[in-house]
Amino acid sequence: MDEHEKVITSGDAEAVKRESVRRTRRSFVVGGVAAAAGYGMWRMVEAGPLIGRQSRVLRRTFQADAAIARGVFGERGLAPEYPLSKAKELRLNGTVGMDQTLKLDSWRLQLVGSEGDAASPRYVKDVTAWNYEYAGDMEADSQAADVKSAPGNTLGRSDDNASSKTGAKAGAPKEQRSSPGGKAGQADSGSTTKQEPGVGAGSGQPAEDGVSAGGNTSVAAQHGGVAKLTIEQRFLLMARAQSKKKNQGDGEAGPSASSLDMGTPGLLLTMDDLMKLPQVEHVFEFHCIEGWSVITQWGGVRLRDLIEAYPPAKVNGREPRYVYMETPDGDYYGGYDMSAARHPQSMLVTHMSGKPLTQEHGAPLRLFMPVKYGYKNLKRIGLIAYTDTKPDDYWTKLGYDWYAGL
Amino acid sequence: MNVEESGQLKLVEKHPRAIRWMHWVNFPVLFIMIWSGLLIYWGDSIPPYQHPHEVYRVGIGSWTWFRLFPDWFWKLLNAPYQITTGLGWHFLVMWIFGINGIAYVAYLLISGEWRVLWPQKSSVRDAVWVTLYDMHLPFARRKGLPPQGKYNGAQRIAYSAVVLMGGASLVTGLAIYKPTQAHWFTTLLGGYEMARWEHFWLTMGFCGFFLVHVGQVALAGWNNFRSMVSGYEVKKVASD
Known part of the structure; x- marks a missing residue:
């Protein structure tokens, strides 16, 4: 069926299984390290002081996305008009x-x-x-x-x-970083x-x-x-x-x-x-x-x-x-x-x-x-x-x- | 005498390293995109008593069977009032999702791996056959599985479709993200609301794919799952 099959090792079942276990273990270790790194990145994004109730990294990303949009589109495009x-x-x-x-x-x-x-x-x-x-x-x-809820619905609050x-990311506004213009x-x-x-x-x-x-x-x-x-x-x-x-x-x-x-x-x-x-x-x-x-x-x-x-x-x-x-x-x-x-x-x-x-x-x-x-x-x-x-x-x-x- | 007893096995390379990395990177990335997307969706899903027939529902015209999602789902997800969290993550991780997806497609094309993935003429017939077999229908079980390479017909169709869906999510996402600057694009997709509808149902499609995929991987067993991690599969040596 598979003509391009690449055989790593072949032969005695015990030897092949040992080799398989060795390679599998290595892969799971690498995968585990990668997953930990990914989790670390997640924590890094969430961590730190908020800037305008947004995580520092995500706030910076907003700004980077804006810079890209300014560069690509420059807000020159015209919105379509409708009948x-x-x-x-x-x-x-x-x-x-x-x-x-x-x-x-x-x-x-x-x-x-x-x-x-x-x-x-x-x-x-x-x-x-x-x-x-x-x-x-x-x-x-x-x-x-x-408003975000029907009358009597307890999920949302029908306030202003x-x-x-x-909403309340954490109730009261979190303290913001003071800035040179503060x-x-x-x-x-x-x-x-x-x-x-x-x-x-x-x-x-x-x-x-x-x-x-x-x-x-x-x-x-x-x-x-x-x-x-x-x-x-x-x-x-x-x-x-x-x-x-x-x-x-x-x-x-x-x-x-x-x-x-x-x-x-x-x-x-x-x-x-x-x-x-x-x-x-x-x-x-x-x-x-x-x-x-x-x-x-x-x-x-x-x-x-x-x-x-x-x-x-x-x-x-x-x-x-x-x-x-x-x-x-x-x-x-x-x-x-x-x-x-x-x-x-x-x-x-x-x-x-x-x-x-x-x-x-x-x-x-x-x-x-x-x-x-x-x-x-x-x-x-x-x-x-x-x-x-x-x-x-x-x-x-x-x-x-x-x-x-x- | 069966080959197992002969003690002859072989370790065969199955999934290239690049594909395994991109597959596993995509897993949490797509998960974050869906989660953050739902946090955003919440913002326009709650006042059903005022806008009962808009976008996130199953229905047609002014008839709506049900709206997505029920309150218990939003509560479970802790979605209420998390729009800014959703926006923040969505507009960061979209880059990883897009770059990883484009790299994956580029790799498929350059390496020739697309040949084992893209559906063939026989794939539809095989897919039906495999599905009937998986449903444990007696006549299909008697007949056995159709011959296959790395992926059977059902897999070829499903895996190719999910790649296309990923591309469609990027395209519909851009149409929603920049409906003024890229308005020709938004218009091409049927307008802003339509683009949102498409984006949403693609997301539901990913969720459906995920459930079936995980189920099938569980059924296929450890040797198969391990091959997506380590890249190798243990096979019996054919005695010819």
Whole structure:
């Protein structure tokens, strides 16, 4: 049958069996060593301090995978568009950063770091002083929002999205590695606002260690953040402390390391300002990291058109590498490569399915980037800041990938 | 007089070293891929009361026989709220799975080993025969096993299929991983949801293969199993 049979040894049964036992034993020893090495590698991956609730090795792998994806694809590819007939309503999933109903006429877009903004009529010396007004708590609409369990099911907890999505890897957030941009870096940044309680400015830790090797991680530091508090700011602080308005960073991931310092100058844009940009409508597929996807019609303006209209101020002679966004309460925040922000399909959305955004979907302005997973697509954008420091990112702190490129 | 009593045996090389290494590397690697994949799948399997007819179910259209998986299974696996663990492992070990699989196929092609693995014309008939024999059907037992080389027809089909399935898992996985940058690829596979469906059922296919494979190895006995570890098989010397 087998013409190419390779005979090692042949003859007396006892001798052959002895040889077989010898070779078998050797193989099992080698196999055992290999298995032990494999187990060691497993332990190595699991061991060590977590970085943003992700094992160090797996976090590094996310970053390596992102580097490969950037190298291979460069986020240049365009997402396919679908006929309107295929479009559906987007699922509701998550209300982080939207605990209260926003009064839409109190909404302004804080834009920080744009070139020559001081000459604009929209320029203010402190964008953080803008007061967003709320009309009470958001309706808890358990029918609309996806929760992880049916009513009465004991498997999942039907609490807010922040915990339902990330769950408890180990209950409370594990201690993260301190980084050069951490608290030590902030202490000597010269900004006295840091010591004031209740103001979220830079009190968080960045999501990925090593991303902020330049000291202060806050966006304001690059844009001439005011070092000393004025009387007005002190009054504002008091007012904030006394009002029922919640402090920043109440989401599961805590405060952002990239939040603005008080006294950060910039523009306060109105919806009318945005509406001067070309209006676009597209039918794109939305992809959630949980697995599901929905083809939805999106209407609004292109983020790159906003960037063209309000170009970033140069940092060290070149364009800053990142864009940072935040909800008005600072609870939810995201960081993006400038290349992703300039992607021709990245949109600042005002309409979905032909209708104005609802509060639950992030009225009056939300992000949609077909090149990113849903968790990067911030709802209810309050702040857009150009920065050359890799910005902090809500879900990155809870174990997800910063890049999240599709 | 039978050969055993003649005391004549021979030690014959059966599985090349490269194949044994890649086979055994693949075992834990595929296991990690399935486990981490299930941790990710959990994220979109729980709200059946809202999305009863989506992706991970057995059914067609708006009729669903049952959804995967039941709560006790997820609990047993400790899957709830472990999506980030799943993502982390999946996107690390995918590289090992892919490289090992590509190396395996390259080795088969270069060494010529593919000839003993790839199905022949007679393989389908042999496979049916072997299956009936393994089911202990009397007429098949009487007839005995068909002549075979290293692998019988059923093995040729199963082992070749599982290699193709591995390739399909890489392809569908890429379509899910980069549905924007590689969207032509995703579209080719029937779209994002379809690619997920394919990826999932390929995984179920691996689990099915695993169960049958382990069962057959147990039935085939120690000499056969040992050959996949040491590479050698003890055979009787034919007395001709």
